[in-house]
Amino acid sequence: MHPDVSADLADLDTTLKTVEAVVDVEELQTRIRELEDQAASPDLWDNQEHAQHVTSQLAYAQGEMRRLTALRQRLDDLPIMYELAEAEEGDAASDALAEADAERIALREDIELLEVRTLLSGEYDQREALVNIRSGAGGIDAADWAEMLMRMYVRWAEKHDYKVEVYDISYAEEAGIKSATFAVKAPYMYGTLSVEQGTHRLVRISPFDNQGRRQTSFAEVEVLPVVETTDHIEIPDTELRVDVFRSSGPGGQSVNTTDSAVRLTHLPTGIVVSCQNEKSQLQNKAAALRVLQAKLLARKKQEERAELDALKSDSGSSWGNQMRSYVLHPYQMVKDLRTELEVNNPSTVLDGNIDRFIESGIRWRMRDTSGE
CATH class of the missing domain: 3.30.160.20 (Double Stranded RNA Binding Domain)
Structure with missing residues (x-):
């Protein structure tokens, strides 16, 4: 195995071990067993709110364990892939080596995505997220754009098995939506999605313009932590x-x-x-x-x-300011204006593949907060 590959695999192992330590795999396993016991209780659904909380927490914890286990297995398999590539000859060796290199690159991206979770330590970061989307300037195109954004976030949540609960949708007269409010019900969703807050800009040929002119539309995304309240107040x-x-x-x-x-x-x-x-x-x-x-x-x-309301004011630096541009014409590009991250395939982004933007946004926020 090439020394550079060995060094890269060792670096990946160190990063993954750090993630496993921060997540605390043993504690996570214990938590899953406790939640499974609660979920198996015959009177679980006597209190629907509590039952939904238990099942949501269990699904999230099981998903985290699956992700960690899968990453560790993939990392363990990589040296074997390189050994098999070295055992091959000719074109087969080149193909096997290319496959191993591609898996190593993909694995680094996936480990770094999970590593970002360890950076979420804000006071409200562990909360579920309440997302508000409003159409801005751009008329019917903006209403359509707001609906496209909502679909993007819902698809992102579905890809990760996060439950979405829609509270309100105000439909526009011709197409699209004026506004929508929904919750993403999994731990750490506020910390994860809060970097999405701001004004999202779309440039495209308007499907509602019979002359086929280019249209720029705006939609505003607001992310708040779900408030945790109880119906009973203990008074010492x-x-x-x-x-x-x-x-x-x-x-x-x-x-x-x-x-x-x-x-x-x-x-x-x-x-x-x-x-x-x-x-x-x-x-x-x-x-x-x-x-x-x-x-x-x-x-x-x-x-x-x-x-x-105070949180809303504090995060107002991004509210009303363009934070990401989605260009469908005359070229194809999605660019985050804070992190400079660019992706040249808008359709995949609008289909919910926004993890790279979220990751870079969280890292950018951490640097910005620490003053680096």
Whole structure:
């Protein structure tokens, strides 16, 4: 085997070992077993939200394990491919060597794609992604372009076995869509897709122009982390002040001769709730707790909405700015304007093959954040 090939295989092995260490294969295997046990529970679907979370997490973990296992197997097979090529003669040797070299190049790309996942360490990177697409300038062509973009992301998710849940689509009058909102429901989707945020530009011969003129269209992509909320708020006893008093009726008259009414004060927020309609102090306290939990949940949702708005503002540097151009005429090219990555086959990109753009975008963001 040529020394350069041996050195390259050793480098690939080092990179893959780093990925395996960061992912923690043993921990991943343990996680899969735990999720499989939960998924096998006969009462799993008694709580549909929990069941969907378990099955989604399990599918993602199994997919990660399959990818890691397949990469390791391919890397182990490569030296054998080179040995077989050396054993051949003439044209057969050249063909076998070319096949081994092609596999080595393809394997490096696939390992580097998985390596990118280890760079996702932002506060929200592990969340699922909420993607909003809006048609911009360009009329009917822009609406059609927005629909093409949505198809591109959905196809990308399907290729990776990521579940997509469409929340809303607003169709344009003639063709295409005005806007669409959908979630990509797998871990790390926000960290992965957040680099896709910005304005996407399409240049092509308009299929809606009977004179066959070239048209430039714009569509905006916004990516947000899915907010994690619960329907139940735990309130530690240390955060509550409980006061009891006698229930009062119209005009302040005492309705009850015992101190059965309850007033709860949530010390961290100052929210005060009282209940005096039930017959016993215990019932009044339970009812007051339910009201307090509802108030705290509403407050939490307001804070999360404000947090998302802040995230939206923080990432506004790319929102409204062109980040990628897709040219179908007069030449064929897709170019990322931040990373300078170019691909000369737009049809494959629009069919969902955007991993190279995502990878280069994440690396670009890491360099930009670290100030390199």
